[in-house]
Amino acid sequence: MDPQLPPAIADPDKWLRDQQARAAAMKERADRAQEELAGSVTTLTSRDQAVTLSVNPGGVLQDLRLSPQADRMSGAQLTASIMETYRKACARSAARTVEIMSEVVGDDSEAMDLLRASLPPLEEDGDDRRPGW
Incomplete structure (x- = not known):
């Protein structure tokens, strides 16, 4: 040598x-x-307990269940509950996807920057803040 x-x-x-x-x-x-x-599916129940839904890592709706509370809601209220829950579930699913993919390509890579840029923002209420990525 x-x-x-x-x-x-x-x-x-x-x-x-x-x-x-x-x-x-x-x-x-x-x-x-x-x-x-x-195997990653995110399931979330709305604050009013009327809606429970599941999304896959791509944010595709996999399941939607309405509880008896949904029967007492107006169409607009139920729509708002479904959409809020769906947005939160997608954001949580996206956060999990970031965790999984950062182990493959590295947390500080151009590929992760591209992935993060395409993710939905997390809701700003309660404990649903975007993780430190």
Whole structure:
């Protein structure tokens, strides 16, 4: 091994082994994230207890259940309750997606910046503040 040469050229076999190890570790993290995302469903009940809904990591509505309290609400009230709960569920789901994906691509990467920029904002009431990302 020539000490004057860059490490990749001085010992190409070691460099290749290091690159293969990095690729294997990244694939393992990506596989784990894919499993976590596939099983990630956010379920939330409205403050008035009239609505319970579930969304997947992409914010797609998976389930919507109305309680007997919904029968006593006007259409406008029920719509507002559904939409508020849906927005909060999407924001919580997005926060979980950020947690999962930051382990794959790194919390301080351009890919995470792009993901964060596409997320819905969290509601500003109560304990629903956006985590420190």
